[in-house]
Amino acid sequence: MRISEYWRLMDDEFGAGYSRVLSSTLVLAGVGGRTADQALAAGVEPRKVWLAVCDVQDVPAERRLGRDIAPRRD
Numbered sequence: 001m002r003i004s005e006y007w008r009l010m011d012d013e014f015g016a017g018y019s020r021v022l023s024s025t026l027v028l029a030g031v032g033g034r035t036a037d038q039a040l041a042a043g044v045e046p047r048k049v050w051l052a053v054c055d056v057q058d059v060p061a062e063r064r065l066g067r068d069i070a071p072r073r074d
Contacts, residue, residue, distance in 0.1 A: 006046035009066045013059060028052040 010019035023036040030052030031039035039049045054064050 001045070001047040001050065003040060003046050006040070006050050009050055010053070012067055013063060014057075022053065022057070026053065026056060028056055030055055 007019070010023060013019070014022055025035060027033055027035055028039065028049070031044050031049055034042065034044075036049045036053055039052075040046060051064065053059070
């Protein structure tokens with residue numbers, strides 16, 4: 001997962017504004033007691049950070065993969 005995908009998932013689940021607040025303030029045990037922003041800056045894989053956020057925020061399993069996006073047709 002790329003960081004851009006992490007942000008897409010965060011924005012889809014929590015909204016563009018609140019996702020930034022969560023990422024910068026919510027301390028996640030799953031990534032060493034750091035915030036998501038700190039974990040990403042330290043090189044923790046974005047998928048691991050996303051799943052840690054999901055665990056703390058009780059995101060249901062069916063929403064952890066994000067919403068379906070139709071493929072582009074050129």
